[in-house]
Amino acid sequence: MQEKTLEEVRAIFENDRFATENGAVIDEIGDHYAKCSLKIEDRHRNAMGAVMGGVSFTIADFAFAVAANWQEIGTVSLNSSITYLGAPKGEFLTAEAVCVKNGRTTSCYRIIVSDELGNAAATVTTTGYKKA
Numbered sequence: 001m002q003e004k005t006l007e008e009v010r011a012i013f014e015n016d017r018f019a020t021e022n023g024a025v026i027d028e029i030g031d032h033y034a035k036c037s038l039k040i041e042d043r044h045r046n047a048m049g050a051v052m053g054g055v056s057f058t059i060a061d062f063a064f065a066v067a068a069n070w071q072e073i074g075t076v077s078l079n080s081s082i083t084y085l086g087a088p089k090g091e092f093l094t095a096e097a098v099c100v101k102n103g104r105t106t107s108c109y110r111i112i113v114s115d116e117l118g119n120a121a122a123t124v125t126t127t128g129y130k131k132a
Contacts, residue, residue, distance in 0.1 A: 004029075009070045019062035022055070026066055032099035032107075034066035037092050050087050051121070056095075057082050060111040060124040063095035067109060068128045075107060078129040084122050090115035095124075105130050 004012075010026050013019075022044075028035040036059055038044075044055045061080065068075040093113055100108040111124040 024059055024062045029070050032067055034063045035096045036063040037094045039092055056113045056122040059093050059095040060113050063097035063111050064109050064126045067097035074131045075128040078127045080126040082122050082124045085120045088115035088121045089119050090117045092116045
């Protein structure tokens, strides 16, 4: 399998429109690994001024999708569980997806969402299913 550059991977995932149109960007890739970020804007806030929980989930889900698929397309989320740990304080959210187990048909990823100040916002565990 030929390795892809970060630019090639970004081009593939620009069609993941919900995430990218909401500001998600791929920052790093590695073996079954991805780090993605999102600049927090007013549209990401709820009525109380805090970042909506869906924003943390979106960036985590995007990081999972990139980590699980950039080398070989075909893995979808079978189940995800999110635990919100605290409100982000900074201007950016970062999601770092790490593969815990990569089996023949299923995989497990742990995704940590934090702000650039080092505050943990959420932790996500996702089970992936390999369709292909």
